[in-house]
Amino acid sequence: MNSEEKNIILQVQDLAVGYSKKGNNTIVAEAVNFSIVKGELVGLVGANGIGKSTLLRTLTGMQNALNGTILLNEKPLATYSPFQLATQLSVVLTEAPASKNLSVLEMISLGRQPYTNWIGTLSENDKKAVNFALDATETTTLAHRKCYELSDGQMQRVAIARALAQDTPIIILDEPTTHLDIYHRAYVLKLLKKLASETQKTILFSTHEIDLAIQLTNKLLVMTSKNTYFDEPCKLIEAGRFNALFPKETIHFDGNTGRFVIKS
Numbered sequence: 001m002n003s004e005e006k007n008i009i010l011q012v013q014d015l016a017v018g019y020s021k022k023g024n025n026t027i028v029a030e031a032v033n034f035s036i037v038k039g040e041l042v043g044l045v046g047a048n049g050i051g052k053s054t055l056l057r058t059l060t061g062m063q064n065a066l067n068g069t070i071l072l073n074e075k076p077l078a079t080y081s082p083f084q085l086a087t088q089l090s091v092v093l094t095e096a097p098a099s100k101n102l103s104v105l106e107m108i109s110l111g112r113q114p115y116t117n118w119i120g121t122l123s124e125n126d127k128k129a130v131n132f133a134l135d136a137t138e139t140t141t142l143a144h145r146k147c148y149e150l151s152d153g154q155m156q157r158v159a160i161a162r163a164l165a166q167d168t169p170i171i172i173l174d175e176p177t178t179h180l181d182i183y184h185r186a187y188v189l190k191l192l193k194k195l196a197s198e199t200q201k202t203i204l205f206s207t208h209e210i211d212l213a214i215q216l217t218n219k220l221l222v223m224t225s226k227n228t229y230f231d232e233p234c235k236l237i238e239a240g241r242f243n244a245l246f247p248k249e250t251i252h253f254d255g256n257t258g259r260f261v262i263k264s
């Protein structure tokens with residue numbers, strides 16, 4: 001076993017994802033294979049409706065795989081209890097949280113739920129994790145504001161802080177840059193990169209910011225209607241994988257600049 005194999009935290013083998021209704025399976029993506037190493041920042045890109053959220057929901061145990069294997073720390077995901085999973089994997093979804101009436105501090109403290117006692121009292125260790133999360137996401141000054149008072153960009157940082165407070169080795173985020181302006185999109189993705197390299201957390205996020213993801217991530221998962229590719233961004237460019245993402249008549253990928261260009 002080489003050192004990369006030893007550090008694999010999430011391994012996906014021949015995975016099929018999709019939906020099951022009255023015994024009929026609708027497969028959204030199949031033959032998905034990849035292995036993510038500890039401390040890597042991995043982006044998931046693909047056209048609207050290709051199956052990014054479906055794949056992420058399957059990887060977080062929120063919906064069942066239709067086929068194949070997901071190994072978390074070499075153990076099948078399906079064998080983790082909800083409590084065990086909450087200590088390994090935190091999830092940041094796009095939907096606004098139901099409890100926007102909470103203060104920022106209360107929202108971030110919710111991340112400590114897997115560790116707190118039944119009345120939810122925070123130990124010194126819990127407080128340390130919450131303070132680290134506030135600091136890392138620059139949300140300390142917002143701590144006593146209500147979540148409903150925040151802008152989308154501020155709320156996104158709070159959602160990331162809640163996941164950080166949960167202190168799991170893996171954080172999975174579904175489109176963390178939705179509704180943000182270009183500066184805040186870059187800010188959030190740079191924050192994820194910093195967290196992955198400084199805390200050795202493994203971070204997997206879906207995004208439509210392909211140009212930014214190419215610049216910032218260690219690896220990318222590229223979902224197309226035929227295949228899902230997984231590799232370093234430069235190798236994916238070399239192999240022409242981004243050319244297959246969108247219909248060529250409208251935009252094409254320029255491998256020299258690493259950017260999409262509108263066709264005139």
Ligand SMILES: Nc1ncnc2c1ncn2[C@@H]1O[C@H](COP(=O)(O)OP(=O)(O)OP(=O)(O)O)[C@@H](O)[C@H]1O
Nearest residue numbers: 019026028046047048049050051052053054055206
């Ligand atoms: N609950 C559901 N039941 C059945 N089909 C669904 C369900 N949710 C999504 N789908 C279908 O699964 C396919 C993939 O959807 P998904 O939301 O995973 O795509 P996506 O890549 O995340 O899209 P987007 O970039 O637009 O968010 C789509 O055809 C969608 O209609």
